[in-house]
Amino acid sequence: MTSFDLHGRTALVTGSRSGIGRAVAVALARAGADLVLHGRTADLDEVDKEVAEAGARTTRWVFDLSDVDGIPAAVADLPEVDILVNNAGIIRRAPAAEHSLDDWRAVLGVDLDAVFVLSRTIGAGMLARGHGKIISIASMLSFQGGLNVPGYTAAKHGVAGLTKALANEWAAHGVQVNAVAPGYVETANTEPLRADPVREADIRSRIPAGRWGRPEDIAGAVVFLASPAADYVNGHVLAVDGGWLTR
Numbered sequence: 001m002t003s004f005d006l007h008g009r010t011a012l013v014t015g016s017r018s019g020i021g022r023a024v025a026v027a028l029a030r031a032g033a034d035l036v037l038h039g040r041t042a043d044l045d046e047v048d049k050e051v052a053e054a055g056a057r058t059t060r061w062v063f064d065l066s067d068v069d070g071i072p073a074a075v076a077d078l079p080e081v082d083i084l085v086n087n088a089g090i091i092r093r094a095p096a097a098e099h100s101l102d103d104w105r106a107v108l109g110v111d112l113d114a115v116f117v118l119s120r121t122i123g124a125g126m127l128a129r130g131h132g133k134i135i136s137i138a139s140m141l142s143f144q145g146g147l148n149v150p151g152y153t154a155a156k157h158g159v160a161g162l163t164k165a166l167a168n169e170w171a172a173h174g175v176q177v178n179a180v181a182p183g184y185v186e187t188a189n190t191e192p193l194r195a196d197p198v199r200e201a202d203i204r205s206r207i208p209a210g211r212w213g214r215p216e217d218i219a220g221a222v223v224f225l226a227s228p229a230a231d232y233v234n235g236h237v238l239a240v241d242g243g244w245l246t247r
């Protein structure tokens, strides 16, 4: 099990207050990592308690990632990060023909621009030290078109492309860049889909595993990619989807 051990490593998980980010933060802590918890607002007490109970030392970073230009200066105050999990994300739903440029830009800003700037800024330190792991949370919509979410689909395809671009440049320098693509997971992000009985049943009936994912289902893949066990895994987008893509 030692190759999955994260003791001595510090992980930053963006958007760690809720959903997938919270489950990932707790799982990384259980694997031995210390945590930089991040939220747009300061309400990080609950996740901090859970992560500290798992044995992690914690630091908090409160920052709105839609301020992409402000990221480099804000990151300079953080502890040295060995594992970056680009998890924070938003989604705006409206049919493509009515999708506003404001919604498009808001989603691209948080879901792709911020992922690039965080990866570039924190990745520079990893390159200088000769080791590091970057894991971005992609989506089924890194592979498929989706409905009513053109900005989100463009951003998540972008995350998959950026993952490969960074991996291609940084693999030789000891920095592994990968992504995890969750299927349909019970979080705030998918609440409107689950509130619509027709859409909910439609989605569930297409999942070979026969159920929606839970945030904890996603965390193990992130721990693997954050660990020495994945030192030779580069530029991979790992679907954790109950079989959705095999359908």
Ligand code: NAD
Pocket: 014, 015, 016, 017, 018, 019, 020, 021, 039, 040, 063, 064, 065, 066, 086, 087, 088, 089, 090, 110, 137, 138, 139, 140, 181, 182, 183, 184, 185, 186, 187, 188, 189, 190
């Ligand atoms: P969530 O809404 O619970 O989590 C999103 C997190 O991002 C929240 O903690 C939120 O505060 C944070 N965030 C949003 N905008 C921010 C900003 N401007 N600044 C700082 N933080 C911000 O939903 P989730 O499903 O856990 O989403 C986590 C990631 O997983 C997202 O990237 C999402 O696109 C992705 N994802 C989710 C699903 C799913 O089915 N739930 C599927 C595929 C991918």
